[in-house]
Amino acid sequence: MYKVALDFLTATWAVELAPKGVRVVSVAPGITATPCCPTPRYRRWPGVSM
Structure with missing residues (x-):
């Protein structure tokens, strides 16, 4: 949501x-x-699609 607002602004x-x-x-x-964190956490949250 915030990235879209920044793009429009x-x-x-x-x-x-x-x-x-x-x-x-x-x-x-x-x-x-990154090698330290290959799978971002948001992918593990149920109901979140990115």
Whole structure:
């Protein structure tokens, strides 16, 4: 939910500020499988689909 909101906010700012020459960029990191934790926990929670 929060990543979607950030995407829309970024797109809105980009459209509004583009005429002034301002570029808008956002970073929304997600869960990454690593050797330390190969299976993220959210995959184990019942009823959660991602």
